[in-house]
Amino acid sequence: MNQHQNPSSPRRALVIGASMAGLFATALLRKAGWSVDLFERSDVELFGRGAGIVTHRELLDALVESGANIDQLGVAINERIAIDKNDQVIEQLHYPQIVTSWDRLHQLMRATIPGGHHHLRCNLQSVEQSASGVTARFSNGRVEKADLLIAADGYRSVIRDIYMPDVQPIYAGYVIWRGVADESAMPKSARDMIFDKFAFFLPPNNKIIGYPIPGQDHALERGRRRYNWVWYRPVDKETLETMLVDETGAYHPVSIAPPKVRQDLIDEIRRAAKAQLPPSFSDTLMAIPRPFFTPIYDHFSPQMVFGRVALIGDAASVGRPHIGMGVAKAAADAQELANVLRDPSVPVEQALEKFEKHRLDVGLKAVERGRTLGEYLLMPQHADNAPHDPHWEEFHSVHGILKNTASSDFLKAH
Ligand SMILES: Cc1cc2nc3c(=O)[nH]c(=O)nc-3n(C[C@H](O)[C@H](O)[C@H](O)COP(=O)(O)OP(=O)(O)OC[C@H]3O[C@@H](n4cnc5c(N)ncnc54)[C@H](O)[C@@H]3O)c2cc1C
Structure with missing residues (x-):
């Protein structure tokens, strides 16, 4: 016994x-x-x-x-799309799914x-x-x-x-930059293009994805939701080590808490997004107050x-x-x-x-x-x-x- x-x-x-x-x-x-x-x-x-x-x-x-009561679990989406640098849809896939947030x-x-x-x-x-x-x-x-x-x-x-x-944990050789934008803060052009969808932009060796999630207080109403924005970027191990240093010079092994990500790195990701991403994704990033990165293991x-x-x-x-x-x-x-x-x-x-x-x-x-x-x-x-x-x-x-x-x-x- x-x-x-x-x-x-x-x-x-x-x-x-x-x-x-x-x-x-x-x-x-x-x-x-x-x-x-x-x-x-x-x-x-x-x-x-x-x-x-x-x-x-x-x-x-x-x-x-x-x-658990799953009646109001998250946002129902029906479609996945891939877009090109000019916000033109190049591929579509019917794929119904509910997307939500960790907090919900x-x-x-x-x-x-x-x-x-x-x-x-x-x-x-x-x-x-x-x-x-x-x-x-x-x-x-x-x-x-x-x-x-x-x-x-x-x-x-x-x-x-x-x-x-x-x-x-084994480092994968890339990080994800991410953040959430309020639906109401996204420009209309970006909302119309990607908000209701699981959207992808796939330049060589990079993946940018996004999908809607519940808003503050788990709101699901139109206008109060948020958009989950993610950019997978290759970063070699030596560069990662420098990125894990915060504004005070302290080094954070393995991963760095979002508020400690340095401003110069955030400025750089915004510049890179403007130059490399389609307007819907780069404009959405501009609506994210403080993007951060997570090394992938x-x-x-x-x-x-x-x-x-x-x-x-x-x-x-x-x-x-x-x-x-x-x-x-x-x-x-x-x-x-x-x-x-x-x-x-x-x-x-x-x-x-x-x-x-x-x-x-x-x-x-x-x-x-x-x-x-x-x-x-x-x-x-x-x-x-x-x-x-x-x-x-x-x-x-x-x-x-x-x-x-x-x-x-x-x-x-x-
Ligand atoms: C960028 C990213 C995107 C992701 N996207 C998705 C997605 O779309 N869908 C999905 O399903 N998953 C996703 N995941 C994965 C998902 O978040 C985790 O797999 C999931 O949360 C399961 O985590 P866990 O509970 O096992 O561990 P954790 O969430 O890591 O929780 C471990 C807990 O244990 C506590 N703890 C640790 N040590 C001790 C101790 N000694 N004593 C007491 N408590 C302790 C910690 O404080 C923590 O609360 C994603 C993960 C990442 C990094």
């Missing part, structure tokens, strides 16, 4: 990290009959992380199963967790396991014991570092389960954002966990082995597909020289990029 299991008390799980993976795991394990406590190191409720999130069937399923998803999922089980200011420091349970120690002195611990602590997971210290942990500890979401693996399904993958990890852990007669370790067997391959496929889609940014642009290269056609032609970006179709076999 597990440490906390007796006929009258449910088994207990500790979930570390209260972002998307942690919220889904908490909601779904509760529904599967577990007593769950969620611990987050942040002092305040999470807000404003990331911006646009493209949804997929897998994510919608998990939201509904978690008990967080608000919906946060509402599924009762206050008494959601704990801020709890920074996990160490984990110990015995035959009957797991013990978590936090830097504020708190000690918690349970039958199971879920590591939902993100791509720089301290828990993964304990068990798989060699797995580290990926990683894959070949193991997700360590006794009574399971890695989920970004802690387990991160595919580059071309696939646009980090939240969907985190949610599906949590769904699978809840499925295998529903039956109290199955020992935790045995259930987790089944979980890993089902989810490891999905993580690997997501990482591989993200890398394939990222080739466009770094490879010599040989489409004209090799028009019949099937790999190029499938993933890097304009049609291929429209079809495969932010699509979960590659998981259909699962």
